[in-house]
Amino acid sequence: DAGVIQSPRHEVTEMGQEVTLRCKPISGHNSLFWYRQTMMRGLELLIYFNNNVPIDDSGMPEDRFSAKMPNASFSTLKIQPSEPRDSAVYFCASSSPTGATEAFFGQGTRLTVV
Amino acid sequence: AQSVTQLGSHVSVSEGALVLLRCNYSSSVPPYLFWYVQYPNQGLQLLLKYTSAATLVKGINGFEAEFKKSETSFHLTKPSAHMSDAAEYFCAVSVRWSGGGADGLTFGKGTHLIIQP
Numbered sequence: 001d002a003g004v005i006q007s008p009r010h011e012v013t014e015m016g017q018e019v020t021l022r023c024k025p026i027s028g029h030n031s032l033f034w035y036r037q038t039m040m041r042g043l044e045l046l047i048y049f050n051n052n053v054p055i056d057d058s059g060m061p062e063d064r065f066s067a068k069m070p071n072a073s074f075s076t077l078k079i080q081p082s083e084p085r086d087s088a089v090y091f092c093a094s095s096s097p098t099g100a101t102e103a104f105f106g107q108g109t110r111l112t113v114v
Numbered sequence: 115a116q117s118v119t120q121l122g123s124h125v126s127v128s129e130g131a132l133v134l135l136r137c138n139y140s141s142s143v144p145p146y147l148f149w150y151v152q153y154p155n156q157g158l159q160l161l162l163k164y165t166s167a168a169t170l171v172k173g174i175n176g177f178e179a180e181f182k183k184s185e186t187s188f189h190l191t192k193p194s195a196h197m198s199d200a201a202e203y204f205c206a207v208s209v210r211w212s213g214g215g216a217d218g219l220t221f222g223k224g225t226h227l228i229i230q231p
Contacts, residue, residue, distance in 0.1 A: 004157075033218045043204065043221040056218070091157060093219075101146050101208040103219050105157035 004106035006092050012112045018080040021109045024073055025094030033103055034067055034077050035091040043091075049075065082113045116141045116207040120222035128230045133177075133192040135225050137205030140186065145207045147188045148219065149179055152202040161203075164188060175199070200229045 005024040013019050025032050033048040047057040049069045057067070064083070069075040079086055089110050093103035121136040139145060147164040162173025169181045175198075179190045188205060203226075206219040 031218075042223045045218040045220070048218040093158075101210050101217070101219070102148055102160050102163050104160070105150075107157045 004092055004094055004104055006090075006106035006109050008109060009107060010110050010112075012114065013082055015083055015113055016081045017113075018078065019082045019086075019111060019113075021077040021090050021092075021111070023075045023077070023092030023106060025075070025092070026096075026104055027073070028096065029094035029104070030072070030097040031095040031101075031103075032069060032075050033093045033095075034075070035093065035105075037089045037091060037108070038087075046077070079111075082111075084113045087111055087113050116145060116209060116217070116220045118205050118207050118220055118222035120203075120205050120225050122225055123223065124226045124228060126228040126230060127195050129197055130194050133190070133195045133199065133227065135190040135203050135205075135227065137179075137188045137190065137222060138186050139188060139205070139207045141207055141209060143209050145209055147179075147181060148206040148208070149173065149177070149188075149190050150204045150206060150221075151175075152204065152224075154201075158204065161190070195227075195229050197229050197231065200227055202226050 007022045030051050034046040036044045046059045047067045052069045067077045089108045091105050091108045093105045095103045117140045119138045149161040150158040151161050152158050161177050162171045164171050164181045172178045177192045202224050204224045205222040208219045
């Protein structure tokens with residue numbers, strides 16, 4: 001399996017622009033997670049889905065952030081409008097419905113908002 | 115809700131010395147516990163996991179961790195450090211619901227492991 005695939009790997013955008021991050025989970029996994037990593041706050045869980053349904057979005061910092069999972073093989077995280085403080089590495093991860101709950105992480109998207 | 119505390123944001127050891135990274139957790143139900151490693155500009159890679167099958171868990175790259183319920187700890191050890199072990203290490207906790215779903219992993223702040231030659 002190719003693992004969790006995220007795109008783009010790097011994104012530089014101007015303040016106020018819309019940003020869309022994409023994720024393809026591992027086939028057969030039914031849970032998908034979006035995390036944000038910064039030096040100041042470490043790894044934060046933004047939102048997660050089980051069977052394509054958002055379960056907990058309490059980690060989404062503001063209404064400017066939204067996430068969708070239209071099917072089992074694709075998810076997006078959108079920031080509109082973007083701000084410099086959104087600069088971070090955003091990770092997508094997925095986990096299997098059986099066994100332990102370990103998450104498998106993508107390589108991340110490094111977002112820079114200038 | 116679950117939480118994880120990692121003691122020491124930076125740990126420095128000499129090459130060949132014992133590595134000990136500390137992790138304490140809090141959970142109202144029996145947890146799953148994990149250690150992940152992150153190399154620069156990389157995603158997180160699973161080192162090992164505790165799933166209640168055995169309290170001493172062996173992982174990749176010679177690492178192991180012991181689950182101690184009485185101490186609510188899950189410390190990571192490696193008998194002999196190697197230069198390639200230099201990285202960021204994260205302890206994480208999660209629980210599984212009775213219906214089959216799972217909470218997202220809750221991570222500690224991470225420990226930066228420095229290996230001195």
